[in-house]
Structure formats: C-alpha cells, structure tokens
Amino acid sequence: MSVTALLPAEASTAPAALGLADEPDVSGRSFAAARWVALASVGNVVLSFGVFLVLARLIEPAEFGLVAVAAVFIDILQIVARGGLPDAVVQRADLDEDFAATAFWVTLASSVAYAAALVGLSWPIAWLLDLPELRPALTALSACFVLSALGAIHEARLQRSFGFRKLALRALGANLLGGGAALALALSGYGVWSLVIQRLVATTATTLLTWAAMPWLPARRLDFAAARSQIAFGSRIFSTNLLLMFSIRSQEVIAAYFLSTTDVGHLRLAWRCIDLVSQVAVIPLSAVGLTTYARLQDRPADLAAAFHDFTRTSAFLALPAFFGMAAVAPTLIPFLFGEQWHDAVPVLRILSLLAPEFVATSLLWMIFTALGHSGTALALAAAQFGLGAVAAILTGPFGLTALVIGHVARAYLFSPLIVVRAGRLVPVSNGRLARVLMPATACAGAMAGLVLLVQDPIHHALGDRLGLFASVGVGMLAYGGLALLFMRPTVRAALGFFARRAG
Numbered sequence: 001m002s003v004t005a006l007l008p009a010e011a012s013t014a015p016a017a018l019g020l021a022d023e024p025d026v027s028g029r030s031f032a033a034a035r036w037v038a039l040a041s042v043g044n045v046v047l048s049f050g051v052f053l054v055l056a057r058l059i060e061p062a063e064f065g066l067v068a069v070a071a072v073f074i075d076i077l078q079i080v081a082r083g084g085l086p087d088a089v090v091q092r093a094d095l096d097e098d099f100a101a102t103a104f105w106v107t108l109a110s111s112v113a114y115a116a117a118l119v120g121l122s123w124p125i126a127w128l129l130d131l132p133e134l135r136p137a138l139t140a141l142s143a144c145f146v147l148s149a150l151g152a153i154h155e156a157r158l159q160r161s162f163g164f165r166k167l168a169l170r171a172l173g174a175n176l177l178g179g180g181a182a183l184a185l186a187l188s189g190y191g192v193w194s195l196v197i198q199r200l201v202a203t204t205a206t207t208l209l210t211w212a213a214m215p216w217l218p219a220r221r222l223d224f225a226a227a228r229s230q231i232a233f234g235s236r237i238f239s240t241n242l243l244l245m246f247s248i249r250s251q252e253v254i255a256a257y258f259l260s261t262t263d264v265g266h267l268r269l270a271w272r273c274i275d276l277v278s279q280v281a282v283i284p285l286s287a288v289g290l291t292t293y294a295r296l297q298d299r300p301a302d303l304a305a306a307f308h309d310f311t312r313t314s315a316f317l318a319l320p321a322f323f324g325m326a327a328v329a330p331t332l333i334p335f336l337f338g339e340q341w342h343d344a345v346p347v348l349r350i351l352s353l354l355a356p357e358f359v360a361t362s363l364l365w366m367i368f369t370a371l372g373h374s375g376t377a378l379a380l381a382a383a384q385f386g387l388g389a390v391a392a393i394l395t396g397p398f399g400l401t402a403l404v405i406g407h408v409a410r411a412y413l414f415s416p417l418i419v420v421r422a423g424r425l426v427p428v429s430n431g432r433l434a435r436v437l438m439p440a441t442a443c444a445g446a447m448a449g450l451v452l453l454v455q456d457p458i459h460h461a462l463g464d465r466l467g468l469f470a471s472v473g474v475g476m477l478a479y480g481g482l483a484l485l486f487m488r489p490t491v492r493a494a495l496g497f498f499a500r501r502a503g
Contacts, residue, residue: 051179055186055194061265061340063192069129069256069264070137070196085230086156090290095160101218102226104153111149118142129256133192140196144203151207154214159291166213173209178202240365240374243381255403258396267400269337270347273325278358281318285310286362293370300426303367307428310363312436316490319355319444320479326352327451327475331459331468343400350404355444356437357411360419367422376421384414439490443482451475 085103089095122138158167182198190197255264289310296303325332326349333345368377388410395406419430451471458474459467483491 051175051183051198054183059186059191059195061269062261063195063265066131066133066137066192066261066264069131069252069261070134070141086152086159089153089156090159090294095157097219098221098223099226099230100153100157100216101221102223103156103230104218105222106227106230107152108146108149111145115142115145118145129253131256131261137192137196141199143200147200147203147207151210153218154210154216157216158210158214167210170206170209170213174202174205177205240369240377240381243378243385254392254396255400259400259403263400266341266344266347267404269333269341269344270351270404273348274322274351274354274358277318277321277325278362281321282314282359282362285314286366289363290366290370293366297370297372303370304426304428307363307367307426308432308436311360311433312440312490314359314363315356315437315440316483316487318359319440320447320475322352322355322358323444323448324451324472324475324479327448328455328468328471331455331464331471335465335468346401347404350401350408353408354411356441357415360433360437361411361415364418364422364428367426367428371425373425380418380421383417384410387414439487443479443486446482447475447479450478 085107089100089103119139119142122135122142125138126132126135155167178198178201181201182194185194185197252264252267255267289307292306293303296306329345329348329352330342333341333348337344365377368374368380388407391406391410392403395402416430419428419433423429451474454474455467455471458470461467462470
C-alpha cells in the first residue's frame with residue numbers, strides 16, 4: 001500500500017487507545033497481557049522452530065552466516081530509523097492525535113532515508129567484509145525499513161491499550177506466512193534468498209496485520225513542536241536500543257571479520273536457540289514491561305514490586321530451559337539441525353550461562369525509559385557497548401569460543417552497575433535481585449548437573465535419540481521436584497500466570 005492511501009481520512013480512536021486506561025490493578029492486567037503473548041509465543045516457537053529445523057538442513061551454515069551479517073545492519077539501522085518514537089507514544093501520559101500523527105510521519109520519513117542510505121552503502125560494506133554476495137542481500141532487505149515503519153505507531157497505540165492479544169496473534173500470522181515462503185523457496189533451491197524473502201514477507205505481513213488490528217489513519221499534518229520533543233526523547237531511546245543490540249550483534253560482524261561466515265552461522269544458531277526459549281519465558285513479560293512501568297511511574301515501590309514479580313516468574317520458566325538445553329546440547333544440536341552444526345555446541349553452552357543476567361536485564365532497562373531517564377540508559381548502554389566491543393576485538397582473533405566467553409564475562413561484570421543506577425530511581429538492589437534469582441538458579445543448576453551425570457549411561461542403554469528424550473524427562477522431573485520443595489509460592493504464581501482468566 002502506498003503512503004497516499006493512508007492520507008485521505010482521519011479515523012476516530014477509542015478513548016482507551018488515546019491515553020493510559022484507568023485500570024487499578026496494573027500488575028494483574030500486565031500479567032493477563034503477558035499470558036496472551038506467552039500463549040501465542042508457544043505457537044510462534046513451534047512454527048518458527050519447525051521452519052528453522054527444515055531450513056538448517058537445506059541451507060549451509062555459511063549461507064546462514066551471510067544473512068546473519070546482513071541482518072545485523074538491518075536490525076541496527078531499523079532501530080535508528082524508528083528513532084524511539086514508538087516508545088515515546090507508549091510512554092506519553094496523554095496521547096493526542098497531533099502527537100501520534102507527527103510520530104507516524106517522522107518515523108516513515110526517516111525510514112525511507114535510511115533505506116536509501118543502506119542501498120548506497122551496500123557496496124562499501126560488502127567490500128570491507130570481503131563478502132561480495134552481501135550487497136544484493138542488503139539491498140533487498142533495506143525495504144524492511146519502510147515496511148516496518150508503516151506499522152510502528154499503530155503497534156505503539158495497541159501497546160498503550162494493552163492490546164497484546166492482537167499483537168501476539170499478528171506475530172503468529174506473520175511468522176506463518178514468512179516461514180511458508182522460506183520453505184517453498186528453500187525446497188526450490190533458492191538457498192540464501194529463501195532467508196531474505198522470509199524476512200521481507202514476515203515484515204510485510206506484520207504491518208498489514210497491525211493495520212487490521214488498529215485501523216487508524218494518521219492525520220495529514222505535522223506538529224513541529226511535537227516533532228522536536230519526540231526527536232529529543234526518541235534520540236536517546238533509539239541510541240540506547242541501538243547500543244544494546246549492537247552489544248550482541250556486533251559479535252557476528254567481528255566474527256565475520258576475524259573468523260568466517262561459517263563461524264557466524266554457528267553463533268547465529270546458538271543465539272537462535274537462546275531466542276526460542278526467551279520467546280516463551282522472557283519476552284512475554286518484557287513486552288509488557290514498558291507499558292506497566294509507565295503506569296506505575298508515580299509509584300516507585302509498586303514499580304519495583306512489579307519488576308521483581310516479572311523477574312521471579314521469568315526466571316522460574318527460563319532458567320531450567322537454558323541450563324537443561326546446555327546440558328543436552330551435544331546430542332540436541334545434531335539431532336535437531338544435523339551433524340554439520342556440531343561446532344555450535346560449545347557456543348550454546350557458554351551463552352546459556354547468561355540466563356540469570358539475561359532475564360534480569362531484559363526486564364530492567366525499561367525502568368529508565370518509563371521514568372523519563374533515557375539519558376541515564378543511554379550512558380549505561382554506551383559504556384556497555386564500549387566494553388563489549390573491546391572484549392570482542394581482544395578475544396575474536398583467538399576463535400569463536402573465546403569471543404563468546406568474553407561476551408558472557410562482560411555481561412556479568414557490567415550488569416550490577418545497571419542495577420545500582422536503577423536503584424537510584426526505584427527500590428531495587430543487587431542483593432534483592434540476587435535473592436529473587438537465587439532459588440530458580442540453584443534448582444536449575446542442580447537439575448543440569450544431574451542430567452550431565454546420568455545422560456551418558458542413559459545414552460549407552462537407550463541410544464542417542466531415546467537417550468535424549470529420557471535425559472530431558474529426567475531433567476523435567478528433577479526440576480519439578482526441586483521447585484515444589486524450595487519454590488512452592490513461585491510455582492503457584494507461575495501456574496497462575498497461565499491459568500488465570502484474562503481481563
């Protein structure tokens with residue numbers, strides 16, 4: 001659809017979408033919204049993981065690595081193009097039509113500019129990395145900027161009104177269409193282009209389904225005062241998000257520079273496994289974090305309580321999955337993806353050690369944005385990125401394992417500082433956070449240790465395939481028993497997370 005098609009009329013918007021609705025039980029409504037995200041995420045995980053399994057057997061690691069390198073530039077510049085304006089729409093206490101329309105047009109204009117810039121820079125980037133085949137992939141993927149921008153503000157308005165059920169179903173539909181296109185092209189022998197088309201189709205479908213869920217047409221006017229305030233606020237938000245993403249994705253660029261696209265493929269597959277767990281156990285709660293924290297910005301004690309509740313529930317669900325996946329990785333990776341991916345096993349095991357830090361920081365960063373301290377978040381993100389870049393450059397020449405170890409070490413050394421700075425705004429501390437995380441960490445660690453001890457005898461008795469399922473079953477039973485002994489209130493809360501009626 002062209003931009004002109006969005007112009008003719010100015011749609012009316014329900015009051016709940018214009019401002020933050022007057023819901024007294026913010027935490028309860030947040031968990032209800034997170035349940036919808038979690039339930040849809042299960043479907044997304046099954047769907048996307050199934051597609052990924054097939055593609056991993058049809059496409060070589062080097063081709064995965066090539067698209068992973070291209071995706072680094074797309075993901076990073078897409079954050080720049082959005083300019084933090086969707087977050088400004090979510091965070092604003094009272095949203096008027098001029099502010100929303102201005103955010104839409106500014107986001108769209110910047111996205112068009114960055115798409116053109118990436119097309120122009122595709123040749124120098126490909127030349128610098130000595131990957132000539134990267135240029136056409138970057139050129140094609142640059143369209144994602146404009147496609148995503150067309151639905152970014154609509155998505156923000158849905159988030160404001162806790163429309164996470166619609167957002168979750170939208171993601172499921174987009175993944176279904178993108179995955180179907182990728183499989184059809186991969187089976188026809190299109191290789192790397194099946195991954196490129198998958199992303200383009202999924203982005204297009206995401207925007208179209210967002211329009212269907214939020215049928216809003218932006219007004220044909222631009223409020224320059226609102227634009228200035230949005231750019232001032234959004235520039236700090238997008239700079240923070242940019243640095244946070246680049247702290248992780250820069251590993252892939254550095255691996256491509258020092259090592260090979262095959263190493264990048266192994267790194268991407270390991271991160272993909274981490275992402276699959278986070279889709280169910282971390283993202284559902286982090287997705288509603290900013291909206292929840294913004295509601296509680298005048299009640300710091302309640303905001304801190306919501307953060308601790310989110311962290312406790314997420315850790316209970318995520319940590320056993322991360323640690324258990326690391327324990328069975330030598331059998332799991334070849335079973336799922338094929339023997340050609342065996343070198344991804346040590347990478348996945350090392351990255352799984354990030355689980356407690358990953359859960360906590362995923363839910364922590366939004367506190368700064370919700371309270372209007374985006375400058376503090378930017379300074380922290382810049383320091384984190386700088387340390388991460390230095391660690392990656394120093395460790396990259398020594399191989400992929402050294403690169404990943406450096407990333408994990410940097411995360412655990414720097415994250416306590418983030419908590420200290422957040423503690424100046426709301427009552428959170430490293431000691432309290434450690435106490436929140438400790439029960440799930442201890443139980444998940446004990447479960448993983450047990451699996452490591454028993455899986456070799458199990459495999460000798462049953463074979464690799466049946467031994468894998470038996471080892472996973474032992475881990476689930478062990479964690480369940482430990483949780484009932486030491487985390488009974490958390491078990492009840494986590495079960496309630498899925499069982500309670502929404503709204």
